[in-house]
Amino acid sequence: MDHFLYRDGELYAEEVAIAEIAAEVGTPFYCYSAATLERHYRLFDEALEGTDHLVCYAIKAASNLAILKLLGDMGAGMDVVSGGEYARARAAGVPGERIVFSGVGKTADEMRMALEGGIRQFNVESEPEMLALNAVALELGVRAPITVRVNPDVDAKTHAKIATGKSENKFGIPISKARAVYAEAAGLPGLEVVGIDVHIGSQLTDLAPFREAYEKVALLTEELREDGHDIRRLDLGGGLGIPYTNSNETPPLPRDYGAMIKETLGHLNCEIEIEPGRLVAGNAGIMVSGVIYVKEGDGRDFLILDAAMNDLVRPAMYDAHHDIVPVKEAEPGVEPARYDIVGPVCETGDTFARERDMSVIQAGDLVAFRSAGAYGAVMASEYNSRPLIPEVLVRGDQFAVIRRRPSLEDMLNRDSIPEWL
Template sequence: MDHFTYRGGRLHAEDVPLERIAEAVGTPVYVYSTATLARHFRVFDEALAGMDHVIAYALKANSNLGVVATLARMGAGADVVSEGELRRALAAGVEPGKIVFSGVGKTEAEMRHALDAGIAHFNIESEPELEALSAVASAMGVTARIALRVNPDVDAKTHAKISTGRYENKFGVPIDRAPDFYARAGALPGIEVIGVDVHIGSQLTDLAPFEAAFAKVAELTRRLRAEGHDIRRLDLGGGLGIPYQASNAAPPLPFDYGALIRRTVGDLGCQVVIEPGRLIAGNAGVLVSRCIYRKSGEGRDFLILDAAMNDLIRPAMYDAWHDIVPLTEPAPGAPLTPVDVVGPVCESGDTFAKGRSLPPVAAGEMVAFRSAGAYGAVMSSEYNSRPLVPEVLVNGAEFAVVRPRPTYDEMLARDRLPPWVG
């Protein structure tokens, strides 16, 4: 469910017509709904009610400070994968004791910053990383709490580029080697073993892979406790998918996901950490774009928009689908015509959809890419020297720009000419 609906023939974000935002801020523009963010956080919180749990929002999905602060005020923690994300989480008001630091390539500088901040724990992905963290923590005279990210070799049945739980993926330690790893961790100075971490992929639309992975985590937890490790926290990752295409079957609900967690690991008495990102932010955002031209080609028509692959790269990178709808509600029975929806970047890959059946959209009219709140703005770039897309947060009848569009002068000012050409 989201809060982007037609009212009086115009597409709204909560109580604000998207046209009003577009006219005030320009296009393309990302627009997020506070009510949708809040609702999606609450359904996860309610799904784990009665269990000791932390919902550590995955900042990689959407790290805008306005979005993160909205969730932090509801009690969310944060899953971060860089010092930059950690700084964003802290700046947005996330409690340090609810922040987990994931990722395969943490630097020693990032480790020091996280230890200074007092984060909840590190998810460790390799023995060299463990050794480095031990050295950093010992030199600082502090203790680093860790969970080992285990790779359970479970096929998440998702896109190859967002699968993380198979042995051929770069993430984690094979689960069969985990006991030896924990024995080593327990002997190192500056390290406190507190948990087990697992994450098998993103955009999962079936609970079966989760069940297989969580069952392996439960078995490992019992073995580790028998070997003397105080395992008291289970970080179960994220990955629950969203319905990008309205005609597709709905993915499992957070309630069903919560029931699965209770069934597989609920008897272990551990604090449960989950790291949802896409399901919280994905349907909470749209990308609004204006049609520049409608072009007739040989055997196909093109809808050329002012948004491009640098603004929303998911279709080019993952062959991802986003529903595309006009901001003006089509009349009942309006004819649908197949068009290729493309952007102005000088790449054939700058294509959002091929042969998409859409109602008439003329030059100057606007469309919205639905389900664009996750991995949209956060993955954008200034390719072709196109300014980053602004971000707007709506709250009821109000809206605010939470990241402005940079001017061309601001873009140019970030570069420096070397003295020999100045």
């Protein structure tokens, strides 16, 4: 469920008409619903009710400070994968003890930043990283709390570019080596082993791969405890999928996911951490674009938008589907038209949809890309020297620009020409 609904033929975000935002902010822009973000966070928190747990929002899904503050004020932890994301979490008021640091390429500077600023744990991904973290911790005179991310060699049955739990993926330590790696970690004086980490991929639409991975983690927990390790925390990652179309897509619900976690791991009496991102933010955001031209081609018509692949790269990168709807609802009984929906960037890949049926559209109309709240704004670029687009947050009948649109001058001023030119 989200809070983007039609009223009297106009698309609204909560109590605010999308056309009203477009008139003030201009297009294209991202728009988020605070009520949807709050609801989705609560679904995960309630799914783990009765267990000692922390829901750590995965910042990489949507990292605007306003979104982080909204969730952090609700008690969410944060899962970060860079020093920049760590800085964002702290700037949003999230305390270090609720921040988990993941990622395969943490630098010594990032480790130092987190140790000095406060950290719940590092999810260590390799033995070289473990040695580097130990050295930084000893330099600072502290002990770094760690889990080791294990790779359970489980096929998440998701897109190849977002699968992370198979043996050929770059993430984690093979679960077959885990006992030896934990023994090594226990011998490093700058580290404190607190638990196990696992994450097998993103946009999973079936609980079976999760169950397979978590059963392996349960067995490993018992083995590591037999080896003398105090395994008291299990970080289970994120990855639960969302429906991107209005079809019969039915990814598992958070309550079913929570029940499966309790069934497979509840007997271990460990604190549970989960790191949802997409399901919290995905359907909480839309991208709104204006139609520049309707172009008649040879056997097909094109909607040429003012948004492009640099603003929303998922269709070009992942062949991802987004429902694209008119901001002004079609009149009942009007036959749909078929369009290729494209942007102005000079790439054939700048195509959002092919042969998409929708209501008849004219130049100047507005369209909205649903389910664009996750991996939309955060993956945007300035390709073709197109400035980043604004982000807007709605709550009830209020809206605010939470990232303004840079001017061309702002963009150009980031470059510098050497004196010798």
